Structures are given as structure tokens and as C-alpha cells.
Amino acid sequence: MSSPKAEAVQKTGATPRIEVIERYCKGCSICAEFCPTKVLEMETFVVKVVKPEACIKCMQCELRCPDFAIKVHTE
Amino acid sequence: MAYDYEKSIRPGKLPHIWCPGCGHGIVMKGLIRAMDSCGLEKNNTALVSGIGCASRLPGYVDMCTLHTAHGRAAAFATGVKMAKPEMTVICLGGDGDGTAIGGNHFIHACRRNIDMTYVIMNNFIYGMTGGQFSPCTPTGMKASTTPYGNPDPTFDISKLAIGAGATFVARTTAFHATQIDKLIAEGIKHKGMAVIEVLDDCPTTYGRRNKFRSVVDMMKKLKENAVPVQAASKMTAEQLQGKFLTGVLYKEDKPEYIEQYAKVIAKAQGQAS
Numbered sequence: 007m008s009s010p011k012a013e014a015v016q017k018t019g020a021t022p023r024i025e026v027i028e029r030y031c032k033g034c035s036i037c038a039e040f041c042p043t044k045v046l047e048m049e050t051f052v053v054k055v056v057k058p059e060a061c062i063k064c065m066q067c068e069l070r071c072p073d074f075a076i077k078v079h080t081e
Numbered sequence: 082m083a084y085d086y087e088k089s090i091r092p093g094k095l096p097h098i099w100c101p102g103c104g105h106g107i108v109m110k111g112l113i114r115a116m117d118s119c120g121l122e123k124n125n126t127a128l129v130s131g132i133g134c135a136s137r138l139p140g141y142v143d144m145c146t147l148h149t150a151h152g153r154a155a156a157f158a159t160g161v162k163m164a165k166p167e168m169t170v171i172c173l174g175g176d177g178d179g180t181a182i183g184g185n186h187f188i189h190a191c192r193r194n195i196d197m198t199y200v201i202m203n204n205f206i207y208g209m210t211g212g213q214f215s216p217c218t219p220t221g222m223k224a225s226t227t228p229y230g231n232p233d234p235t236f237d238i239s240k241l242a243i244g245a246g247a248t249f250v251a252r253t254t255a256f257h258a259t260q261i262d263k264l265i266a267e268g269i270k271h272k273g274m275a276v277i278e279v280l281d282d283c284p285t286t287y288g289r290r291n292k293f294r295s296v297v298d299m300m301k302k303l304k305e306n307a308v309p310v311q312a313a314s315k316m317t318a319e320q321l322q323g324k325f326l327t328g329v330l331y332k333e334d335k336p337e338y339i340e341q342y343a344k345v346i347a348k349a350q351g352q353a354s
Binding site: 025029030032033034035036039040068069070071072073074075077078079080081 | 082083084086087090095096097099100101102103104105106107110258259284295296297300
């Protein structure tokens with residue numbers, strides 16, 4: 007799913023803190039699949055933040071998570 | 082900054098009951114953002130729903146909520162709006178609740194043009210009761226009661242709403258997360274009956290039976306088949322085959338029911354203007 011458009015985005019500012027509330031996560035993998043820079047990965051039915059430094063703060067994971075389990079703290 | 086959804090959710094209610102990957106959670110997020118952007122207050126907003134997976138939604142949101150009989154959300158919402166016209170009334174429900182069991186209430190709420198917003202989460206199936214086919218199950222697709230494929234033609238909820246007289250009709254999908262809150266907010270601000278159809282995914286009872294490999298597959302399908310209304314005018318009928326339009330499909334200004342009814346009351350009491 008990594009699109010050229012997303013790769014062209016320049017990373018600005020500090021790396022955001024991505025909070026995963028594991029108790030809420032049901033492992034649907036929507037967030038990992040639609041992350042343009044593959045920051046998230048599935049690990050035994052729970053999402054894990056594997057490359058936080060690659061995050062471009064597009065907020066798609068937070069927007070699409072049906073379970074309210076991901077928060078991207080940008081400041 | 083991370084969006085603060087928790088302030089609008091009843092404490093201790095998460096994690097919710099919906100299956101992994103169910104789009105209702107995405108719609109709930111959109112609804113919360115829409116209500117925030119319209120500045121709706123807890124005590125002056127009523128969320129009304131019937132029965133079904135989608136109708137569980139008001140149980141989680143910290144507003145005035147009413148969980149009613151199957152399909153009767155529109156009827157109860159009409160009652161709330163008549164008794165308290167100053168309240169913002171939002172109806173929530175699924176395709177089975179809204180167009181099959183509650184089809185009659187739905188079309189007459191549209192016809193009367195009552196000032197409320199009806200968000201229909203169309204996941205093409207009765208999810209909670211075991212995956213029976215609904216009026217919105219696409220022809221040929223499988224459900225627990227149509228194991229050889231559904232022979233019925235389907236309802237187009239948006240066209241049904243326009244035909245019945247709703248004055249604001251829009252359609253989006255669970256994939257188009259930012260469009261959900263924009264359209265719901267527009268519907269809330271609209272004076273009259275607003276119907277927002279959100280095409281949703283049901284991985285458990287619909288996806289499994291119809292050879293979708295995963296919930297992501299279902300999301301991608303919604304993305305591929307959605308055509309924005311503006312783009313559709315430049316496309317041929319052939320190109321539009323199997324696609325659906327998204328965005329604001331219909332909007333007009335017509336007299337609103339509660340105001341018209343107030344005039345009748347005034348006339349009956351001898352104060353006709």
C-alpha cells in the first residue's frame with residue numbers, strides 16, 4: 007500500500023508518540039494495512055508500533071481504527 | 082493532536098461489542114466528530130435507534146439516547162421531535178432495521194420532512210441475528226438464508242429516501258472516514274429530513290460467506306466502487322456499472338413538518354396568522 011505520494015511527503019517536526027490501547031485492539035489489521043509508511047505491524051492479533059520514526063502524522067490509523075485503540079500524539 | 086473521543090463516550094463502555102474490523106466503530110467516530118463540529122450539547126441532543134448491531138451505537142455515546150423496538154427508530158424519533166422541537170434528533174440504525182422491518186416508518190419520516198438526521202449503516206446483511214439476507218443484500222450474494230445466492234433485487238436506500246421525500250440525501254462509505262463526519266454535520270445543519278447512507282462492512286456474517294479474504298479486502302472493495310457524484314457526470318453508463326455514487330446526492334428546501342404542525346395548532350386554537 008506504500009504509495010509514491012506518501013513517500014514524497016517530507017517528515018517534519020518531532021516523531022509523534024503512537025499510543026496503542028491493547029485492551030481495545032481486536033486485531034482487524036485495518037491500521038497496519040492502510041499505513042502509508044508501514045509504521046504498524048500485526049503481531050499475534052494485536053497491533054505493534056515497529057517503525058515510529060517513519061510516521062508522517064497522516065493520522066489514518068487513528069481515523070480508521072474501529073475500536074478506538076490507536077492515538078497519535080503529535081505534540 | 083490525537084482526537085479526544087473519550088469525552089463523548091460513556092465511561093467503562095469500551096471495548097465495544099462489534100466484531101474485529103466492523104465499520105460501525107468508524108461511523109461512531111465520524112458521528113462524534115460531526116456532533117463536536119456542530120457544537121451539539123449533551124442535554125439537547127437525542128440519539129434514537131432500533132435493534133441490531135448498528136443500533137447498539139447510542140449505548141456507547143454520552144448523549145440523551147433512546148434504544149427502541151426493532152425498526153421503530155424513526156417513529157420514536159418523530160415523537161421526541163414533536164414533544165421537544167428544540168432538540169437535535171439523530172436516528173441511527175442498519176439496513177435491515179431501517180428499510181425492512183422499519184421501512185414503513187422510514188419512508189413516512191422522509192415524506193413528512195421532519196427535522197432530523199437519519200444515519201443508516203448499510204452492511205448489506207442482518208448481522209446480529211445470524212446473517213440473514215436483508216433488502217440491501219446484493220443480488221447473487223450469499224447469506225445464511227440464501228446459501229445459493231440471493232435472487233432478490235436490492236433497495237437503493239438513497240434513491241428510496243429521495244423518492245419518499247427526504248430533503249437531504251447523501252452517501253459515503255466506512256472507508257471514506259473524513260467524509261462521514263462532513264456529511265453527518267451537513268445533515269444535522271440541514272432543516273428537514275436528512276438521510277446519510279454509510280456503506281459499511283460486515284466481515285463476520287457477510288464477508289466470510291462471500292469470499293472476502295479479510296476486512297481489508299472489504300474496505301478496498303468499498304474504495305474501488307465508490308464514485309464521487311462530481312466525477313460520475315463525466316462517466317458513461319458502462320463505466321458506472323457496479324459502482325455507487327458518493328457525496329451529497331440530493332438537497333432541497335421544503336417546509337418542515339414541526340413548523341407546519343405548529344401552524345395547525347395555532348389555527349385550531351383560533352390564533353391563525
